[in-house]
Amino acid sequence: MKDNRRNFIKKSVMTAAGVSVMPAGLFAQKVAPSDQVNVGLIGCRGKGYNLLRNHLNIPGVKVIGMADVDKNVLEERAGDVLTNFKQKPKLYGDYRKMLEDKDLDAVIIGTPDHWHCLNLVHACQAGKDVYVEKPLANSIEECNVMVAAKDRYNRVVQVGQQQRSMTLFNEIMDYIKSGKIGTLTKVNIWGNFDYGLGLPKVPDQPVPEGVDFDFWLGPAPKRTFNPSRFHGKWRHFWDYGGGLMTDWGVHLIDMALWAKDATYAPTVVMASGHNLTHLDHARETYETLSVVYKMKDYTINWDHTASAKVGPYGMSYGIEFIGDEGTVVADRSKYYIYAGGERIEKEMDKQDDHAENFIQCIKTRETPKCPIEAGRNVALYAHMGNIAVRSGENMLVWDEAKNKFTNSEKANAYIKPEYRKPWEFPKV
Numbered sequence: 530m531k532d533n534r535r536n537f538i539k540k541s542v543m544t545a546a547g548v549s550v551m552p553a554g555l556f557a558q559k560v561a562p563s564d565q566v567n568v569g570l571i572g573c574r575g576k577g578y579n580l581l582r583n584h585l586n587i588p589g590v591k592v593i594g595m596a597d598v599d600k601n602v603l604e605e606r607a608g609d610v611l612t613n614f615k616q617k618p619k620l621y622g623d624y625r626k627m628l629e630d631k632d633l634d635a636v637i638i639g640t641p642d643h644w645h646c647l648n649l650v651h652a653c654q655a656g657k658d659v660y661v662e663k664p665l666a667n668s669i670e671e672c673n674v675m676v677a678a679k680d681r682y683n684r685v686v687q688v689g690q691q692q693r694s695m696t697l698f699n700e701i702m703d704y705i706k707s708g709k710i711g712t713l714t715k716v717n718i719w720g721n722f723d724y725g726l727g728l729p730k731v732p733d734q735p736v737p738e739g740v741d742f743d744f745w746l747g748p749a750p751k752r753t754f755n756p757s758r759f760h761g762k763w764r765h766f767w768d769y770g771g772g773l774m775t776d777w778g779v780h781l782i783d784m785a786l787w788a789k790d791a792t793y794a795p796t797v798v799m800a801s802g803h804n805l806t807h808l809d810h811a812r813e814t815y816e817t818l819s820v821v822y823k824m825k826d827y828t829i830n831w832d833h834t835a836s837a838k839v840g841p842y843g844m845s846y847g848i849e850f851i852g853d854e855g856t857v858v859a860d861r862s863k864y865y866i867y868a869g870g871e872r873i874e875k876e877m878d879k880q881d882d883h884a885e886n887f888i889q890c891i892k893t894r895e896t897p898k899c900p901i902e903a904g905r906n907v908a909l910y911a912h913m914g915n916i917a918v919r920s921g922e923n924m925l926v927w928d929e930a931k932n933k934f935t936n937s938e939k940a941n942a943y944i945k946p947e948y949r950k951p952w953e954f955p956k957v
Contacts (some may be wrong), residue, residue, distance in 0.1 A: 541765030548745035553819070566888050569594035569636045569657075571624040571648050573606040574760060576662055577639020583608075583884040584613045584637065584660075591614055593632060596624035597783060600739035606953035619726025622741060624648065628655040635685075635891055638662055641763045642770045643946075644748050649686070650955040653678040656686040658885050664775040665904035670910055670945035670954075672905040673932065677957040679901050685895040688904030690783050692861070693821040694883035698784060700875075701859055705788050710868060713830045715839070717849040720777035725835030727765040728757040748948035758876075764810035771915050773833045778911040779904075780854065781848050782822075782860075782883040785829045786907060788850055794909050794929045797823040799918035804838035806836050820914035856904060916943045 544600060553940040572582045573595050594856045595618045603620050610616050616772075621627045623777040628636070628651060635658040638648045646666045652659050659679075665688055667671045679686045679796050692698045705713060717748060733753040742754050749768040756762075764770030771778075786792075804813035816836060829851040839845055842858055842865070850857040855868030866873040883898065890897045909927075920940040927934055934940040948954045 533750070537581045556663070564892070565589050565591055565604045565889055566609050567591050567632050567634045569596065569624075569627050569633050570814070571596050571636055571638050571652075572640035572644070573597040574599065574602045576689075576790065578606050578609070580637050580639055580660065580662065580723045580884065581610070582613075584608070584888065585616070587885050587888050592618045594619050594621060594627040594630060594765060596621040596627045598622060598741040598744045599737075600762075601715050601737070607874040611652050615822040616656055617874070621733060623744070625651060628652060628657065632889040633657055635659065635887075641745075642775065644747055644766060646675055647748065647955065649675050649932075650678040650957065653682040653686075655682075656682065658883070658887075658891050660687045660689065661901075661904070662689040663904060664771070664779045664908045664911060665901065666908060667775075669769060669909055669932070670946065672908050674955050674957055675903050676905050678955070685884065685887070685890045685897060686904075687890065687896065688798060688833030688899045688901055689883070690780060690848055690899045690904060690907070691881045691883035692780055693787065693898045693903075694881040694886055695858065695877075695879065696881075697859065697861065697879070699788075700877075701718060701857055701864055702783075702787055704866070705857060706850070709855060710850065710857060710866075713788055713850060715830070716788065716850045716938040717830045717851070718778075718781045718785060718832070718847075719840040719844075720767055720773055720831075720833045720846040721837040722773060722777065722833075722845065723835055723838050723841045725765070725773040725812075725814070725833065726807045727810040728762050728818060729809055730811045731757055732754065746949070748946070748952040750949055750956075755811070765814045767813050767919075770814070771780060771911060772812070772818075772829070773835060774814070774820075774915050775908070775911045777833070777908045778831055778848060778914065781846070782825070782829065782905040782910050783903070785850075785898075785944065786849055786903075786910075789824070791824060792902070793825070793831070794906060794927060795822050795824075795913055796927055796929075797925070798910075798917050801824075801923060802915075802918035807929050814915070815918065818914065818918065820917070822910060829910075873951060912943075916940050918942060 554607045602858045636652045638661040649659050733755045758766045783913035800820040805815045816832045820831040858865045859945045861879045865878040886898050925934050925937045925940050
């Protein structure tokens with residue numbers, strides 16, 4: 530029976546042309562009898578490896594597989610794991626082969642955004658729990674199918690919006706929800722980071738030795754290789770990411786939603802974005818972007834200027850919660866309270882237990898601190914800000930029940946990406 534099940538899994542996940550749906554409930558919820566949790570990493574270079582380190586610092590967690598399309602990165606990170614954690618995982622160029630391992634309990638997804646959807650759906654089909662880096666996906670419809678996969682295969686999914694696990698932001702939420710700033714009426718958010726400008730333009734180059742660039746592109750359109758849109762810089766190009774809006778936007782807008790426990794999708798989005806300076810830099814996403822979200826009983830404003838490097842209160846990024854009796858201003862290391870004519874400042878360590886929460890939920894099957902539904906919801910806010918400008922509409926009206934914009938077919942064209950063959954958009 531075990532051999533038959535493994536062969537079925539292999540046939541499904543090794544199909545190059547997307548996803549073959551498996552019957553719901555095929556896989557039992559599995560926790561290692563020894564209380565050890567075996568994890569695998571998909572995407573090992575930067576954020577992926579940082580996430581893996583967070584997990585390996587938890588007693589009882591072992592990495593048994595690592596997958597990356599860049600052999601150089603894969604071998605370097607495997608060496609780091611051996612040196613720092615005395616573990617020697619199996620290495621894979623194709624993550625789908627790693628998913629065949631019956632001893633694998635969960636995977637950590639640290640790939641570029643355009644890969645998150647296939648990575649997660651394949652992992653859920655193979656009976657693995659998932660920690661997926663934010664934003665949840667690179668499009669609205671990919672987010673939708675990922676939620677469907679989590680539900681169909683009954684998996685635990687933690688989205689890497691780690692501020693929900695930070696003591697600092699939990700304190701802020703308790704303070705706001707206690708009514709100490711009165712009625713929350715507006716949330717202003719800013720994220721001014723110069724990496725949003727991209728790198729200076731350079732000519733295309735040959736694919737580096739050891740890199741499977743066609744696999745890196747995956748479902749995205751065929752394109753020549755250029756280092757300005759590869760490692761670490763891909764997020765400034767629409768096929769792979771959404772710029773500062775989806776990188777920092779999902780983190781900070783998530784806090785604005787959490788403050789009111791707003792689990793609904795945005796209904797009206799207004800936006801203006803431009804690329805006006807540093808035109809010798811390689812990017813498609815916007816250097817400046819301002820977005821207004823009309824909420825049921827408050828307003829959320831997002832603003833970024835990549836070239837500015839500083840913002841309100843002397844902070845390069847931050848979030849301002851405005852109530853009729855006080856204001857709270859925060860970043861990840863501190864927060865200020867302005868109330869009753871006083872200013873209170875509190876600094877805190879940025880450490881969080883997001884990875885620990887995920888491992889605990891694997892064992893208990895409880896809902897993690899940032900469930901996939903929360904990841905999907907805030908991803909919609911971020912994507913809609915970009916889509917409002919890309920479509921040329923600047924104001925969009927969303928119908929959640931119909932999963933479409935009611936005032937723009939141009940905007941609707943951005944909801945679902947067209948996958949490059951042989952990859953197929955997953956069906957769950």
